[in-house]
Amino acid sequence: MGSSGDFALGNILFVLCSFLALLTVVGWLSLFVCRGWQRLLPPLGLALMIGTPFLFFKIREVDGEMIPIIVWRSSPDPDELLEVPPPVAASDDEENMPIVDLATATAEDFPNFLGPNMAQHVTDVELNRDWSAYPPKLVWEQSIGAGWCAFATRNGYAVTMEQRGEQELVTCYEIATGELQWSHGVNTRYETVLGGIGPRATPTIDERGYVYANGATGILRCINGNTGQLVWQADVLKQVGVDSEHDAAAVMYGRSNSPLVVDDYVVVAGGAGPDDAADRTAASLVAFNRDTGEVAWRGGDDQIGYASPIIGKLDGVRQVVSVNEATVSGHDPTNGNKLWQFPWGRPGASAADSNNSQPIIVGDDRLFVSKSYGVGATLMEINQNNAGKWNVEEVWSDPTLLKTKFTNVIVHDGYVYGLSDGILECVELETGEQQWKKGRFHQGQILGVGSVILVIDEKKGEVTMVEMTPRAYRKLGKFAALETDKLWNHLSLYGKYLLVRDAQTAACWELPLAD
Numbered sequence: 001m002g003s004s005g006d007f008a009l010g011n012i013l014f015v016l017c018s019f020l021a022l023l024t025v026v027g028w029l030s031l032f033v034c035r036g037w038q039r040l041l042p043p044l045g046l047a048l049m050i051g052t053p054f055l056f057f058k059i060r061e062v063d064g065e066m067i068p069i070i071v072w073r074s075s076p077d078p079d080e081l082l083e084v085p086p087p088v089a090a091s092d093d094e095e096n097m098p099i100v101d102l103a104t105a106t107a108e109d110f111p112n113f114l115g116p117n118m119a120q121h122v123t124d125v126e127l128n129r130d131w132s133a134y135p136p137k138l139v140w141e142q143s144i145g146a147g148w149c150a151f152a153t154r155n156g157y158a159v160t161m162e163q164r165g166e167q168e169l170v171t172c173y174e175i176a177t178g179e180l181q182w183s184h185g186v187n188t189r190y191e192t193v194l195g196g197i198g199p200r201a202t203p204t205i206d207e208r209g210y211v212y213a214n215g216a217t218g219i220l221r222c223i224n225g226n227t228g229q230l231v232w233q234a235d236v237l238k239q240v241g242v243d244s245e246h247d248a249a250a251v252m253y254g255r256s257n258s259p260l261v262v263d264d265y266v267v268v269a270g271g272a273g274p275d276d277a278a279d280r281t282a283a284s285l286v287a288f289n290r291d292t293g294e295v296a297w298r299g300g301d302d303q304i305g306y307a308s309p310i311i312g313k314l315d316g317v318r319q320v321v322s323v324n325e326a327t328v329s330g331h332d333p334t335n336g337n338k339l340w341q342f343p344w345g346r347p348g349a350s351a352a353d354s355n356n357s358q359p360i361i362v363g364d365d366r367l368f369v370s371k372s373y374g375v376g377a378t379l380m381e382i383n384q385n386n387a388g389k390w391n392v393e394e395v396w397s398d399p400t401l402l403k404t405k406f407t408n409v410i411v412h413d414g415y416v417y418g419l420s421d422g423i424l425e426c427v428e429l430e431t432g433e434q435q436w437k438k439g440r441f442h443q444g445q446i447l448g449v450g451s452v453i454l455v456i457d458e459k460k461g462e463v464t465m466v467e468m469t470p471r472a473y474r475k476l477g478k479f480a481a482l483e484t485d486k487l488w489n490h491l492s493l494y495g496k497y498l499l500v501r502d503a504q505t506a507a508c509w510e511l512p513l514a515d
Contacts, residue, residue: 102209163198182228299336
């Protein structure tokens, strides 16, 4: 469809057109070639041709461009073949407890979704740009349960979520060895053809080493990351008056929103139940006391999208920013009260027109948002007047730029970098002028490291290093990080260690550092 087209839409149209063409040929044969009972032969042949493969094969899932991944019908899902590790038992015997320290901070920590400040950019690490002379080295590679979460890291340990059979697990691994340190499971399973299997929200680690994990079906857990034991657990759906059937329809691809730790709270996306629900307590955001799990406040009443809430300042006012299904909104972090709201997306479109990408606060009073599905990118200015009334205005908006589907952007030195329907693109932040667009990575992910961008290809698992410059697309190196046919998980970095995973395999690579 061209370098700027929607490849998923093109693939769907190709399949439909091919099917219609086949029906036309069969219909023509039936009407004009065959006579009498023989007219039944082409339809019967078509039915056998279409139906027979489904006796032996099934569509396990689709990739980011809606191309089906077909497997033998009798084959189990890979996560069902993995052993479910036993939970950590409560014990006063220190010898039987995990030796994990998530409470100690280091300069290399990547403790939440997209890393420090959720900026998708590690600024204090510079990589050696000569991967031919100094190639990345594989530290370990091993099987992992299904899911689209990334790793959150702290003090040499990596935490993620994964599905193994009927258990949705929060797991902790030692980065140096890949050895499992602890796991905690709940009996729930998310699985759809379009969304895949397992959890999809990256856990968050706070300064005490506590891990907050939001499951695909709305189970929120607080785990003591130093011991692996559960501190508290909450059902987010119950807190907003949503039943599982309604939530599955409204959040079709599973809850993908990572928890946000703000002061004494952990804030997660809520939801909006049916208007006639007896206990309807709709909320875009729900804040739990991070020590006890009790609800502290609810904010907004918009149906949620798939992005995670962020914290920052706009016009000098600290606030939580939430990308919902049809709006972007700012909230007071102390009580959840809505400060402002901006239309973004459309109601009832979480399946076909989903809001997935993170908002980015830039400067003192501007917010950048982006998405695919024909919407593109928008820079808005947000401030309040002397009377305290908030005002939101578009600085620029362009449906052809930075069409981020499952990915997020990096803002650096006045320019925005991101995968636009799978092609890496650079746009000037202030004007919205495209600088360059090149490289085909399907629906992969990116991570800024110092002055370069690491891009991982969705279908090949190759990591490409690209210079972060508006002057031109400059590829510096590439290596095969993971053998895969579908990778939606974001990249994580702990110092020189790059952590990659898909729904079946995880790996750790040591990247060469600059002198």
